[in-house]
Amino acid sequence: GLSRLFYMLFPxxxxxxxxLMILVMLGVLRWFTRRRSQVPRNSLxxxxxxxxxxxxxxxxxVQTTLLSLCEQTxxxxxxxIPVVDGATMN
Incomplete structure (x- = not known):
């Protein structure tokens, strides 16, 4: 029954x-070692x-949008650059 199915699928x-699992693990290991050896990205x-x-x-x-942009970190x-179309409500 179940053990026979296991023995058929194991090869x-x-x-x-x-x-495939080994290839993925090698990729993760390569990424981890490269990340540790890189220079930190603290650029001015x-x-x-x-x-x-x-x-x-x-x-x-528009004023709300401009104030929101001024508060960015x-x-x-x-x-x-506000682009006005010349409408009467602006």
Whole structure:
């Protein structure tokens, strides 16, 4: 019954599953050793970020968006460019 099925499937497991499992474990081990040997990424480079805000008859919602951008914790320079379409509600 069950033991016979196990004995029939065990060679299949050894041929397909075991090499795949070993390959995955070697990949994880390689990633772990590379991560430990790399130089930490504490770079002083902070690229400039530009945020283009489209204002299409939004009124005071644009002010909320601009205030939200001012409260960001990004260390670099954030440039805010509001683009107004000339509608009467702006």
């Amino acid at each position: 299949l497991f050894l041929m397909f599953e075991l090499p 480079y902070r690229p400039r970020v530009s945020c283009i805000i489209t204002c299409y008859s939004e009124g005071m919602d 990004y260390q670099g320079h954030i440039e805010m």
